[in-house]
Amino acid sequence: MIPDAGRARAGLFSAFAGLGVTAALVPAVLPAAERSIDADLSSAVPVLFAGLLIGVLTSSPLLMRRPPQVALILGGALQAAAIVGVALAATPAVFIAAAAVAGFGFGLVEASGSVAAKSVAVGSATGLLSALLGTVAVCAAVTPLVVALGSGVRPALGILALVPLVSVAVFSVAMFSVAVFSDPMFSTSAPAAARTEAPSRRDARGLLVLLPFAVALPLYVGVETVLSGWSAVIPGRILAVDPGIAALGTSAFWTLMALGRFGAATLRRLAVPPTRILTTATCVAAVLMAAAGLLVDRAPGWALGSLAAVVVLLAPSYGLILGLALDRLDPARSAAVTGALVACGAVGGTAIPTLILLIGRDPASETTFLVAAALCALVPLLVLVAARPPRPAAVPR
Structure with a gap:
């Protein structure tokens, strides 16, 4: 590894970590803010996801013209400003606007961070992405606890803005460090080279290998959003507990996500194929998701136990799917395509929970879990299709 890659990894x-704070802060602070x-601020959650989608769509042209750290600095600064806005907002308009900015910054960092991970990873990007997403889960698990402690003095939560600001500081220093410019991730000449070489390689047939990943990502993200977005609602309705206790389901969800993601990163270091x-x-x-659906009315405790195992098992999927897709691309095309892949996931995060609500109506219903299980079962099929080796070219006789 090049000498300055360690600094790049620390920045990533x-x-x-800033993504973890942003992912959990807006949902967790809603009751205290309302x-x-x-005022009713429930619209802040879909606005957050809309901002995320716009952010990842914006990242693609930006990454084609600038090295990834530019988008990382911009996204981190926007998240920090949004966190302060969420903490200090005194009107619904300000709070919802802050949620939109938070989502936009999140999208920029997620897409550019994935491209940067490919640049600094040794070999496959899947291992580093699993560890990075594990960091998201750890910070997202801790953030609701901080919000619970500071809910009575909401402006104090603005201190959480320091988390994304750390990455802004690291990458800003890197931009002015001549030594770091030897890292491809920070090379100002890399985008120009990519633009020069990309057209000759960017053919539609080559990008067809990404189609299974582009379908698998929204399916996975949609199922994850069902579990994360309703991580307090599901245990609250199944066990009929106090809302304050049910809110701990969000921290439990992200703790399980961290366990699964770091577990996958360990398996990758042991050379287990992604x-x-x-x-x-x-x-x-x-299978366990379907079991939870069948048990939710008969044995709710066992149903929740099955869902907990599902979260651990699904936790590494996003990083592995995205990493496998990026491993099939050269650096030029990875910058161009990553934003589109992440955007596919963001679309699934909005569309699939909406579809499930239209079908099952209750987030904690048997129908919800059975539909989610069916969608989840499609992901390994798509990955197996994508992993097939290319057919050898026919030899003319």
Whole structure:
């Protein structure tokens, strides 16, 4: 590894830690904000995802013209400003606008961070992405606890803005460090070279290998959003517990996600193939999700236990799917395509929960879990299709 790659990796881990704070802060702070502002702020959640989608779509042209750290700095600064806005907002308009900015910054960092991970990873990007996404899960698990402690003094939560600001500082220093410019991730000449070489390689047939990943990502993200977005609602309705206790379901969800993601990163360091990890985990998760649907009315405790195992098994899927897709691309095309792949996932995060609500209506219903299980079962099939070796060219006789 090049000497300065360690600094680049440290910056990436701090950037993804900021993503964890942003992912959990807006949903976790909603009850306290609604009480202090005296307004219904539930629209802030879809606005957050809309901002994320716009952010990842914006990242693609930006990454084609600038090295990844530019988008990382911009995205981190926007998240920090949004966190302060969420903490200090005194009107619904300000709070919802801050949520939109948070999502936009999140999208920029997620897409550019994935490209940067490919640049600094040794070999496959799947291992580093699993560890980075594990960091997201750890910070997202801790953030609701911080919000619970500071819910009575919401402006104090603005201190969480320091987390994304760390990555802004790291990458800003890197931009002015001549030594770091030897790193391809920070090379100002890399985008120009990519633009020069990309047209000759960017053919539609070459990008067809990404189609299974582009379908698998929204399926996975949609199922994950069902579990994360309703991580407090599901245990609250199944066990009929107090809302304050049910809110701990969000921290439990992200703790389980961290366990699964770091577990996958460990398996990758042990040289377990990412395709094997992904297909095995998602197949078992689909079975357990269906079991949760069948048990939710008869044995709710066992149903929740099954869902907990599902979260651990599904946790590494996003990083593995995206990493496998990036491994099939050269650096030029990875910058161009990553934003589109992440955008596919963001679309699934909005569309699939909406579809499930239209079909099952109750997030904690048997129908919800059975539909999610069916969608989850499609992911390993798509990955196996994508992993097939290319057919050898026919030899003319």
